[in-house]
Amino acid sequence: MRIIIFLLLFFVNFSSFCIDSLFLEKIYSHKANFAYSRAEKELLLLQNKNDEVLLLEGTIFYLKGESRKALTSFKKIKNKDWRMYLYLGLVYEDLGKKDKALSFYLKTLSLRRISIASYRIAKIFFYNQNYKKAKEYFKKTIDIDSSIRLAYYYLGKCLLYLGDYKNAYYFLSKAVNFYPHCKKIIQDLKYVKNLLGEKFFVQRRKEEEERRKKKKIPFPEKIKGYFPWVRIKILEKKEIVFKCGDKFSIITPSRIIEGKKNRFYRLRLEKTGCFLYEEKLQKKVELPLKIKSKAPFYILDVVYGKRKFWHKSTDTIFRGELMVFLSGNQLLLVNQLSLEEYLYGVVPAEIPSFAPPEALKAQAVVARTIVLRKLEKTKDKLFDFDKDIFQVYRGLNAETSSCRKAVDKTRGEVILYEGKPVEAFYHSNCGGCLRSDVFGRRDYLYSEYEDVLPKKKLSFSYRDKEIWFKTFPEDAFSSAGKNFRWQRIYDEEDFKLAFGKSIKELEKINILSEGECGYKEKIKIEFKNKKDTVEGELNIRNYFDHLKSSAFLIELKYKNNHPHLLILWGAGFGHGAGLSQEGAIRMAELGYSYKEILNHYYKNIKIEKLY
Incomplete structure (x- = not known):
């Protein structure tokens, strides 16, 4: 019984x-x-x-x-x-x-470290006119998640109200780069510029000119041996300003012009052609042209990450040769150098140079594999890669001894699948879930497996997703990285600044298609007078204020029957396929070799030396 x-x-x-x-x-x-x-x-x-x-x-x-x-x-x-x-x-x-x-x-x-909490604290202090505390928490928000672009704007406003006009100008300038069509942000920057006055900017330009004149260009030893050459697009604009650490030659279709070391030269495209300027001297030059020297070149105002939170204009030193082409009504500057020297400037730009050596080696092999796979398709083009598309190349500025060692110790090594270089996708952080469907399925990529050993297949029901995006599974290798989970929150003011519309006009958000690991593939956003359909991982990220990934959960908070807040809960940074850089760092810290790391993120592969 x-x-x-x-x-x-x-x-x-x-x-x-x-x-x-x-x-x-x-x-x-x-x-x-x-x-x-x-x-x-x-x-x-x-x-x-x-x-x-x-x-x-x-x-x-x-x-x-x-x-x-x-x-x-x-x-x-x-x-x-x-x-x-x-x-x-x-x-x-x-x-x-x-x-x-x-x-x-x-x-x-x-x-x-939840960015919603720090951001809302900052906004409460901001509205209470406690700008000192607001500044503290907007800074904390940026420290937690540097991709929250509105935090830079509000930090600039706090500094303005606190009378720190110089730093206010810095952060508001960043905000204008992020939101070039936002009239309010443009007006705030203009207001600060007026407060600083013309003398400030004249002095600033003088200091910058002096710094550039004094800049010493290092003379690194060239590596010996035969390596493939790569051509990298550096910039495209009307004027290119450069100097070289040694004498150099400008080779045009009809003549050779000798240049002097440590002097600035300008190539400028004008209505009547391309002109070379050295101080007050002017020469008309034919295109295309090549600039060669034994020393590297120092190029002014190279822009990285346009519109992204890591947007920056910087003076950059490049090894190798320079080539200049006419591209429409612009000058196209291309840097040609050996693949291994190119990797010297890629590895530290893509992964922290203080990462364990085995993680740096894994990054070097992946970056080399990407290049060798794509070189076959770019022979008939003016350049092989852009400096910050596919992978970031920061030239000699970024080089470190630890990253050069990683490149040298893996020289010529690539990842092969069935005898051919793989499309060695990589990203900052997979959020704990590895995917294979982002660019069409690949047999050597894992599909919805957790970033752990031994691997576990993940489930993504509605309930699973709610838990996944709002928790921190600590057994995943990538969980140690700061990009493992992220959040965004937009109140009415934020929404207007970031999206150019009132949040009250938002009527519906429909997820039309979703891929593996909760990554959104197609979303329809309906406003009162407009409907937007956004397709593709990167397009979705950019549409929603340049998110870290398209793997996110959406919450809409209503007030008086109208949308009042938009909240996003996200995972990872990047597309989620292939090597997770922050996961690789953690694996290296735990004692895994670079080959074990690569075999964790790509399946049924071989790592072989091609040269």
Whole structure:
């Protein structure tokens, strides 16, 4: 009899568990599609309200615009964690209780480096005109996640109000580069420029000219041996300014012009042709031309990462030769050098030079493989690669001894699959999930496997995704990296600045297609007077204010039946296929060799020396 009672109780409990699991998946599905009222109705049918259900219930109430109900649900949670504290901060801020909101945001930060918490703290201080504290927390936000571009704008505003016009100019200039069409940001920068006055900029230019004149160009030893050559697009504009650390020759179709060391020369495209200027001397030159020397070249104003959070204009030193072509109404500057010397400037630009040697070696092999695979397709073009597309090349400026050693110790080594170089995709952080579908499936890439050893296949139901994007699975190699998880939050003011529209005009966001690991492939965004359909991983990232990845969860918070906040919960940095750089660093720290690292991220491969 006892056995029968036990079996009946087990059956009842198991049935209840199964029913609750089915209902939970349905509720998460409604939440993902912003059907909060339907989710609320389904919640009433759940028989067991554990902490997970209470957190979900409170979140749905908050997003629906019922913060008092949300508060009741959150307070019932027994095992409190950073997620509950963060939502309590959001709830209290929504209810106008800023002091309580601040205390819960601070509690969140004491447990996890969550950018939503630091950003909302900064905004509360900003609106309260406590610009000193606001500055502190906008800086903290950038430290947590340097891709949050609006934080640079608000930091610039804080510095403006605090009277630090020089640094305000620096951050507002960055903001204008990020948002070149935002009139408000442009006006703020113009206002700061007027406060600084013309004398400031005249003095600044003088100091810059003096620094450039004094710049000493290193004379590195050239590596010996035969290596493939690569041609890298450096810039494309009307004027190129350069100097060389030794005498040099400009070889045109009809003549050779000798140049002097450590003097600045300008190549300028004008209506009547291309002209070479040395101080006041002027010579007309034919294109294309080649510039050769035993020493490297120093090029002014090379722009990296246009519109991205790492956007920067910098003076850069390049090994090898320079070539100049006419490209439409611009001059195209190309740097030609050996593949191995090119890698000297790529590896430290792509992975921290202080990373363990085995991680640096893995990066060197991957970068070399990418080049050798693509060189076959670029023979008839003016250049093989752009300096910051596919992989970033920063020339001699970036070189370090640790990265040169990694390149030298793996010289000629590439990743092969069935005898051919693979498309050796890599990215900063996979967010814990490896994918194979980003550029069409490849047999040597892992498909929805967790970044652990031994590998585990992952599931991505609606419930799984909610948990995945809002937790930090610590067994993944990539979890040690700062790009493992990220968040964004946009209030009404932020949305207007970043997207150029009122958030109240936003009517619907539909995920039309989703790939492996929760990466969005196609999204439809509907506004009152406009509909945008965005397709492709990079396009989606750029549309949503240049996100770290297209693997994210969307939450829309309503107030008075209108969208009030946009919240994004994301994973990883990059496309998620192939080598995860932050994962590779962690593996190297744990003692894995570079070949073991590469075999973890690419399957059924061979690593062979081609030269």
